Every structure is written in C-alpha cells, then in structure tokens.
Amino acid sequence: MNTGQMLLTIGAIFLLSTVILNVNRGLLTTNTTMITNRYGIMATSLATSMIERAISKAFDEKTDTAEVTSLNQLTLPQNLGLDPGENRNDPNLFDDFDDFNCYRTIPQRDSLILDQNDPSKRIYFNTYCQVDYVDQNNPDLIKNQRTWHKRIKVLVTSEAMEDTIRMSTVYSYWRFK
Amino acid sequence: MGGKGALLLVLGFSLIFMVAGRNYNNMATSTVESFADYYYNSKAHAYAAAGINLAANQLYLNNSLPDGTFNYTLHDSPLDFGNITVTLTTIDAFKRIRQLVSTAEYQGHTYTIKVLFQPSSFAKYAYFSDTEGANIWWTTRDTVWGPFHTNGQLRVADEPVFYGKVTIDGSLVKYSNRANPKFYGGFETGVHQDIPENGVSLVGSAAASGGKVITNKSLVYLEFRGDSIRYRYSSTGSWTYVLASQFAPNGIIYIDNSEVHISGTVKGQYTIAASGIGGNRGKIYLDNDIVYYSDPRTNPNSTDMLGIVAERDVVITDNTANRSDINIQAAIYAQRGSFTAENYNTRPPSGFINLYGGITQYTRGPVGIFHESRGQIYIDNGFSKKYRYDNRFMLASPPAFPGTGNMEIVSWFE
Numbered sequence: 073m074n075t076g077q078m079l080l081t082i083g084a085i086f087l088l089s090t091v092i093l094n095v096n097r098g099l100l101t102t103n104t105t106m107i108t109n110r111y112g113i114m115a116t117s118l119a120t121s122m123i124e125r126a127i128s129k130a131f132d133e134k135t136d137t138a139e140v141t142s143l144n145q146l147t148l149p150q151n152l153g154l155d156p157g158e159n160r161n162d163p164n165l166f167d168d169f170d171d172f173n174c175y176r177t178i179p180q181r182d183s184l185i186l187d188q189n190d191p192s193k194r195i196y197f198n199t200y201c202q203v204d205y206v207d208q209n210n211p212d213l214i215k216n217q218r219t220w221h222k223r224i225k226v227l228v229t230s231e232a233m234e235d236t237i238r239m240s241t242v243y244s245y246w247r248f249k
Numbered sequence: 250m251g252g253k254g255a256l257l258l259v260l261g262f263s264l265i266f267m268v269a270g271r272n273y274n275n276m277a278t279s280t281v282e283s284f285a286d287y288y289y290n291s292k293a294h295a296y297a298a299a300g301i302n303l304a305a306n307q308l309y310l311n312n313s314l315p316d317g318t319f320n321y322t323l324h325d326s327p328l329d330f331g332n333i334t335v336t337l338t339t340i341d342a343f344k345r346i347r348q349l350v351s352t353a354e355y356q357g358h359t360y361t362i363k364v365l366f367q368p369s370s371f372a373k374y375a376y377f378s379d380t381e382g383a384n385i386w387w388t389t390r391d392t393v394w395g396p397f398h399t400n401g402q403l404r405v406a407d408e409p410v411f412y413g414k415v416t417i418d419g420s421l422v423k424y425s426n427r428a429n430p431k432f433y434g435g436f437e438t439g440v441h442q443d444i445p446e447n448g449v450s451l452v453g454s455a456a457a458s459g460g461k462v463i464t465n466k467s468l469v470y471l472e473f474r475g476d477s478i479r480y481r482y483s484s485t486g487s488w489t490y491v492l493a494s495q496f497a498p499n500g501i502i503y504i505d506n507s508e509v510h511i512s513g514t515v516k517g518q519y520t521i522a523a524s525g526i527g528g529n530r531g532k533i534y535l536d537n538d539i540v541y542y543s544d545p546r547t548n549p550n551s552t553d554m555l556g557i558v559a560e561r562d563v564v565i566t567d568n569t570a571n572r573s574d575i576n577i578q579a580a581i582y583a584q585r586g587s588f589t590a591e592n593y594n595t596r597p598p599s600g601f602i603n604l605y606g607g608i609t610q611y612t613r614g615p616v617g618i619f620h621e622s623r624g625q626i627y628i629d630n631g632f633s634k635k636y637r638y639d640n641r642f643m644l645a646s647p648p649a650f651p652g653t654g655n656m657e658i659v660s661w662f663e
Contacts, residue, residue: 137439195516246309
C-alpha cells in the first residue's frame with residue numbers, strides 16, 4: 073500500500089466515522105424528539121379529555137335538574153367550584169361544569185405507565201383547571217358577575233415535558249328541546 | 250485490490266448510514282408534524298366548540314335572533330390565541346330551519362362545526378302529558394317507542410319499556426320495589442315543557458293564510474277520501490265533495506268553535522284543528538278509521554301525514570264502526586283535554602286502538618276498563634292499546650302543528 077492509497081483509506085475511514093457520528097447524533101435527537109412529542113400528544117389528550125369531561129356535565133349546579141331563566145339563579149362567581157357532597161378526589165361525583173374550577177389531578181394516581189413490562193417506567197402529568205364566568209362578546213374577559221358563559225382553562229405539565237399544554241373552551245347555557 | 254475493496258466497503262457503509270440518517274431525520278420531522286397537527290387541531294376544535302356555545306346561547310335566549318356573523322378571539326396566553334367566526338343563517342325561511350357554522354383558526358389550522366336548528370314541534374313526542382292523573386300506572390304491558398315527556402309524576406309498576414328518551418318534571422314513583430322501568434333511550438328529570446295556550450289559535454292563523462277556515466258551524470263532519478274531501482254541517486245532511494288540494498291548499502283546516510267528526514284516508518299532509526269550549530265544541534271525534542293513503546310502515550317514502558289538533562279532547566266515538574278496533578295514523582294534540590274513548594267505562598269491549606303516530610295531551614285520558622286475573626289482562630269496557638310511534642315525526646311534522654316555542658337541534662356536524 074503506497075502513500076496515496078494510505079491517504080485515501082484514512083480519508084474514507086474519517087468519512088465513515090463522521091457519518092456514523094452524525095447518524096448516531098441524529099438517532100439520539102430523533103429519539104428525544106419522539107419521546108417529547110409522545111408526551112406532548114399524551115398531554116394534549118389529557119387536556120382534551122378534561123374539557124370533554126367538563127362539558128358533559130350541566131352548565132351550572134342550578135341547571136342540573138331544572139331550567140333557569142335568570143342569571144340570578146346561577147352560582148355566584150366566588151362559589152364556582154366544588155359543591156357540598158362533592159370530593160376533589162372523586163371527580164365522578166361532579167355534576168356541573170364549574171365543579172372543575174381549581175381542580176387538580178393527583179399525579180401519582182393519574183400517572184401513565186409507559187412500559188407495561190416495567191411498571192416503574194411511569195410519567196406523571198399534572199392537570200389543572202380553572203373556570204370563570206366570561207363576557208359574551210369578549211370571552212377573554214373574566215367577569216366577576218354571573219353570565220351565561222363559563223370558560224375552562226386546562227393546563228397540563230410534566231417534568232418530562234419542556235412546555236406546558238394549554239387548552240381552553242367556552243361552555244354556554246342553552247337548552248334546546 | 251485489497252485497498253480498493255476496503256475503500257468501496259467504507260464508501261458503501263457511508264452511503265448506508267447517510268440514508269439511514271436521513272430516514273431518522275424524516276422520522277423526527279414527521280413526529281413533530283404529527284404532534285403539531287394533533288395539538289393545533291385539538292385547540293381549533295375547542296375554539297370552534299366555544300364559538301358554537303356562545304352563539305347557541307344567543308339563539309336560545311332569542312329564537313328570533315337575526316342572521317349574522319359573530320367574531321371572537323380566545324387567548325390562552327398573549328401569543329397563543331385563536332380566531333373564531335360564527336355565522337347564523339336561515340336556510341329555510343318557511344320551516345324556520347337555521348344553521349350555525351363556527352370556524353376556528355389556530356396556527357393556520359381551521360376546524361368547522363355546523364349545527365342545524367328547527368322549531369320544536371309537539372309532533373316529535375310519542376307521548377306527552379302535562380299531568381298523568383292521580384291513579385294511572387305504566388305497567389309491564391306498556392311500551393313507548395319514541396320520545397316521552399310528562400310534566401307530572403311518572404308512575405310505574407312492574408316493567409314498562411321506554412325506547413325513546415324519557416323526560417319528566419315530576420318524580421319517578423314506583424308502585425312497589427318490584428317496579429323496574431326500562432329506559433333504553435335515557436331518562437332525565439327536571440325538564441319542564443308547557444303546552445302553549447295558543448297552539449290551536451296559531452293553527453287557525455296558519456289556516457287563514459292559504460288553508461281552510463270554517464266558522465259559524467256548531468257541528469262539522471269531515472271525511473278524507475284520498476285526493477278529495479267531503480264534508481257536511483249536520484249528522485244527516487248531504488255531503489259536499491271537493492278536491493282536497495282546493496279545499497285547503499296549504500293543508501291546514503281550522504274549524505272555529507265547533508264539534509268536529511273526522512274519518513277517512515289521508516293523502517298528503519294535513520292538519521285539522523277545532524277550537525271552542527262550550528258543549529262539545531273544541532272536541533274532535535274519530536268516527537271511524539283515519540289512516541294514510543300510503544302506509545309509512547310499508548312504504549318508507551310515504552309523505553302522507555296528519556295532525557289532529559283539538560282545543561279540548563280527541564275522542565274515539567262510541568259507534569258501530571268503532572266496536573271492533575280503530576286504526577289511527579296521526580299526531581294527536583289535545584291542548585286542554587285528553588285523548589280518550591267516548592263511554593270508555595260503559596261501552597262494550599271494542600278491540601284495539603291501533604295508533605301509529607303520537608299523542609300530546611294535557612291530561613292522560615282513559616280508553617277502557619280492564620281487570621287482571623292470574624297474570625292475564627281482560628278488557629271489561631273499551632279498548633286495549635297498540636300504540637306505535639311514527640319515526641318520521643322526529644324530523645317532520647304536519648303543517649302548522651303546534652310547536653313548543655323553542656328551537657331544537659336537528660344535526661351536529663363536526
């Protein structure tokens with residue numbers, strides 16, 4: 073093997089090494105990206121589920137079993153949240169939309185197992201809800217008085233996620249029959 | 250040769266790794282895109298639903314809300330927001346069918362929800378009563394196939410079956426612990442729906458605009474005969490024949506302050522209404538079968554439809570024709586009274602009421618007397634019941650049939 077061939081061989085090995093390093097780096101990045109996005113999709117699903125769960129309830133404690141015709145019949149803004157007999161540890165007892173005000177999930181109980189063969193591989197999500205009365209024409213504007221519209225904001229965080237997932241919607245009172 | 254081989258080998262591996270690396274990069278990009286799509290669509294959906302809610306509330310508060318566009322913006326943080334446009338349009342002015350379209354835009358992703366509304370008619374009920382009376386029970390033999398509502402208590406014994414949604418304003422009262430009603434379509438309490446006091450008069454107004462209004466006749470006999478109708482103003486007078494389409498071009502017949510007797514075969518879509526409060530005025534008597542020319546049970550494309558609207562009672566006449574079953578195909582509405590059988594407690598056993606349609610009545614009325622022996626039901630007087638809901642009334646109703654005054658959601662598309 074002469075000097076030229078030696079140089080070519082060294083160059084080729086250098087090229088191969090560089091490619092391998094790049095591929096490996098890409099592999100790690102891809103893995104990280106996939107995990108991050110997997111968590112993001114899970115968090116988005118949790119937020120969506122929380123919203124769907126909330127809007128499946130009555131608009132207000134007072135509209136659960138009866139029709140209301142006046143804003144004065146609705147729950148006062150300062151009373152949005154749990155009603156007597158309801159327990160934050162048992163959301164199945166919730167019967168109206170604003171019961172979710174200040175509701176937090178319990179991370180240990182609501183954790184997700186990533187690997188069924190290894191239950192120790194869990195990811196913990198924190199879900200937090202906030203419910204307020206909002207203005208009819210500007211649903212960004214929180215009102216300190218009763219309106220026909222309530223907005224829920226859902227935040228989902230996790231130590232495994234860099235960003236917080238934020239979702240919200242408005243639930244209004246209507247009863248078509 | 251060995252050097253060249255090694256070189257080719259190295260270059261080959263490099264190529265393979267570069268292709269693999271590119272695929273990994275594509276995979277990462279695809280994952281990010283999938284997450285972004287899912288997140289953006291979820292947010293856009295939540296915003297679009299918010300728009301529907303905000304506008305639906307306005308329509309709920311004001312059924313006459315004019316067509317228009319509503320614009321909203323929702324911020325989850327200062328730079329994280331979506332724009333919502335909701336459009337309310339009337340897509341059928343005669344049937345007052347209205348549409349809400351909510352389109353939300355978030356980070357270039359749009360999501361659209363469409364909801365159709367129409368005035369809610371009492372024809373949609375398989376059974377409706379304002380009050381159930383003091384001592385009438387739904388039992389094992391009773392089956393209701395469509396929507397059921399009462400503003401009173403629902404009294405159940407044994408196992409009545411309700412296939413449609415059941416809504417009540419009063420409470421569910423069980424005859425005993427053995428009572429086990431089957432609510433296959435759902436059950437909801439706290440729902441109140443009044444029978445409007447102007448239901449019959451609104452039919453009169455509609456009849457005045459292209460229908461038939463009969464006044465100053467205390468007694469009216471009217472028989473549907475397919476394409477034609479015959480009528481008279483006494484029980485023994487001669488009949489007057491007329492084409493139904495000429496008699497009531499818009500299908501609405503209103504007889505003011507009168508006792509009305511009807512029967513026959515209905516071809517087309519008609520509503521016949523009677524007003525009045527003295528004597529038997531305001532009552533509609535069914536003198537014989539009243540059925541559709543084209544039976545919707547055998548012809549799904551049948552458009553024949555009948556509404557029977559009485560200010561007081563809708564009564565099955567006690568006569569020879571009705572001594573052996575009666576067939577009724579109609580949506581029945583008794584604004585202040587009941588659907589009942591004349592002399593229900595003294596007439597001989599008269600077979601079955603074969604009703605295909607629905608009943609709306611102020612007070613539940615009796616149609617017969619029975620006794621039970623060794624688990625068997627025996628009719629002593631009057632009728633047994635075979636009621637079946639006409640599913641077409643879920644979406645359509647006879648012309649000008651009384652409405653609840655509210656809108657109802659016909660479809661929700663997203």
